[in-house]
Amino acid sequence: MGEAVAEENDRAALSWLLQAQRMSALAIIDGLDAEALRSPVPLPSGWTPLGLIEHLGHAKRHWFQEVLLGAADPLPWPDEDTPLRTTRPPATVFAFYWTQCDRSDAILAATPLSTAPRGRHPDPLGAEITSLRDIVLHMIEETARHAGHLDVARELLDGTTGLGPR
Secondary structure, eight states, X not given: OHHHHHHHXXXXXXXXXXXXXXXXXXXHHTTOOHHXXXXXXXXXXXXXHHHHHHHHHHHHIIIIIIIIISOOOOOSSOOOOOTXXXXXXXXXXXXXXXXXXXXXXXXXXXXXXXXOOSSOOOTTHHHHOOSHHHHHHHHHHHHHHHHHHHHHXXXXXXXXXXXXXX
């Protein structure tokens, strides 16, 4: 009984942290219009806030479905191979993002944290990911890192700082 309680406590803590980082990233860009969401950040890569949100959706799909489950639901569009940029409208990107969040949440709720991935991410990171717990920790880290990127982008776009609940 003790191990089951510990597993559920860990799952609840990991879920809460993942959700908190998602909400931080989205709060930072809340209020930006479609033009600002599509504005390239003044860096050589030219990524956009909207492209970064789509990237986070792809990351969730990749880690929870392709890596953990070994197969993923089909993408709703062909890959444009434009890293961190997108031609899709904001509503489409945010719907994709939330669909991937919902799918990953369902997988997390129904799968033991010790479950080994059926698929594989390239090394060196792939070698470090040996369980669902590792995947969730990686997604918390990835979402937090990109929330920081969005925070800087927001300041560059309109001078706004201090956004996000965390």
